[in-house]
């Protein structure tokens with residue numbers, strides 16, 4: 001039986017992060033967590049692209065994935081139902097968009113967009129209890145290495 005699973009060594013990897021500025025109190029912390037993760041796993045190159053909100057993530061993720069310059073793209077965002085009348089629209093569109101980019105380009109695009117009921121839930125995931133940015137960055141490392149192994 002042959003088993004394949006991606007490791008966490010960032011040597012030789014180039015990763016792009018696209019992050020939504022909306023709810024920056026949350027996404028900024030998630031970005032810091034992701035950068036901390038990549039730094040501590042010796043990722044060769046990390047590019048950060050900022051967009052107005054999560055809705056803009058799929059377009060930029062597509063551009064980055066199609067460039068052929070990255071082993072993985074990490075999408076970071078925070079959709080808070082609280083004041084979002086169109087919470088479901090934004091959240092669903094982003095999830096669908098990110099998944100499509102991955103399948104269309106063959107580049108792993110990690111869905112690191114938290115969808116929470118309120119800011120407190122968001123804060124708990126952006127550094128108070130855990131940092132989802134760090135966790136999603138680990139998924140990006142694993143997928144980038146797995147795809148290299150499966151080539």
Ligand SMILES: O=c1[nH]c(NC[C@H](O)[C@H](O)[C@H](O)CO)c([N+](=O)[O-])c(=O)[nH]1
Pocket residue numbers: 020022023052053054055056077078079080081083084085090
């Ligand atoms: O990332 C988010 N964008 C949000 N809206 C902005 C959207 O992502 C686009 O930037 C905007 O619609 C312009 O296209 C949100 N809300 O509406 O509340 C949100 O909670 N999170």
